[in-house]
Amino acid sequence: MQTLTSRPPVPVHPFKGNGPETFTMARSEGGTVIEADMLLPHRKAYYLLVFVRQNHGRHWADLTPYEHRPNTVYFSEPGQILVKEEPTPFWGTHLEFTPEFVAQHAELRTLPIVQNPHHGHELRLTAAEADTVEALLAQLEAEYQRPGEWQQRMLGAYLTVLLTFLSRLYTAQYAEAEPTPDQRLLRAYQAKVEECFREVHEVSAYATQLHISAGHLSEVIKAQTGRPAIKHLHERLVLEARRLLLHTQQPLKEIAYDLGFQDASYFTRFFKREAGTTPAEYRTNIRKMYQ
Incomplete structure (x- = not known):
């Protein structure tokens, strides 16, 4: 995208x-x-x-x-x-x-x-x-x-x-045991998402960067976290959207573009599906909470 x-x-x-x-x-x-x-x-x-x-x-x-x-x-x-x-x-x-x-x-x-x-x-x-x-x-x-x-x-x-x-x-x-190979793959995927989430919205593209198949990546991430690999990517996009909605006056269309969505209406539908509210509603409610 x-x-x-x-x-x-x-x-x-x-x-x-x-x-x-x-x-x-x-x-x-x-x-x-x-x-x-x-x-x-x-x-x-x-x-x-x-x-x-x-x-x-x-x-x-x-x-x-x-x-x-x-x-x-x-x-x-x-x-x-x-x-x-x-x-x-x-x-x-x-x-x-x-x-x-x-x-x-x-x-x-x-x-x-x-x-x-x-x-x-x-x-x-x-x-x-x-x-x-x-x-x-x-x-x-x-x-x-x-x-x-x-x-x-x-x-x-x-x-x-x-x-x-x-x-x-x-x-x-922040104690934890020595990571297993699957845990290391999870961390590598999370690091790649952090680096590329604005530009890359497909799990298959991350699998290519990690030199594994998309199916194996999805299987490991789901087994390690209980959530599909795509869900991690969507959560990172929503987190950044929440940051920008709370901390900036940037119009929704610009936030959508910044996060790699060519269509602002699709971004609104995506955010509502993932967050349970529209971006505009979230911005209004979160600012009331923290003002």
């Missing part, structure tokens, strides 16, 4: 490092300064990790609200829709780094918290774990304040240690 182009429905905030910089960090000791565009729905073109020592308030990651808790790490990957409800005093540290920084430090790409297979966003720490994170952040900050020939390598090394420690906590909080 051909995808038609239109303007981006949600602004994408670029990385704001200086020059070739691909990593930034900032510590706050009770500050409340926040850029106004953070209070509007947006996507980031980079990875974000926020260690909260103390803060009250709430923010949203996609369609999920998160009440801020002390000794908690919040993390997001490029492309998620984020919005903060209001500025509040914050004690903690922000880390931002680009996909290019991850590519330059290959070991980072293998870490669970970077791959984020469970689509998590929040890690709650014990007091001892928070102290460990604080100590690792202090080492990172010391290196960040020391520009020089070796700085990028040292930052990569310290960040690897920090994210390795957080990955240990991630796997404990």
Whole structure:
């Protein structure tokens, strides 16, 4: 199904490092300064990790609200829709780094918290774990304040240690056994859907990309999840549609085009079949709920 182009429905905030910089960090000791565009729905073109020592308030990651808790790490990957409800005093540290920084430090790409297979966003720490994170952040900050020939390598090394420690906590909080071959195929399919759902709407096309038959892919996905492979694809399309209906003023026709539907009326029928309501009705009702 051909995808038609239109303007981006949600602004994408670029990385704001200086020059070739691909990593930034900032510590706050009770500050409340926040850029106004953070209070509007947006996507980031980079990875974000926020260690909260103390803060009250709430923010949203996609369609999920998160009440801020002390000794908690919040993390997001490029492309998620984020919005903060209001500025509040914050004690903690922000880390931002680009996909290019991850590519330059290959070991980072293998870490669970970077791959984020469970689509998590929040890690709650014990007091001892928070102290460990604080100590690792202090080492990172010391290196960040020391520009020089070796700085990028040292930052990569310290960040690897920090994210390795957080990955240990991630796997404990989102625990599961070693995946079977069928589970790995499920994850591969889900990753492909995440990458291509706007352009590719046929299970057979995903099977081709995964070098297996459509029948085998459908059989495995149904056995692993109890839902057909096409249902996973439809759920991902509906999730993105829900995001855009809630967070943007984009007309329904443009949302349809953005999601690969040439016919807006077909998109409306598809959404109603999958979500039980029309896109227009959903937009009205969800905004009443969260206004």
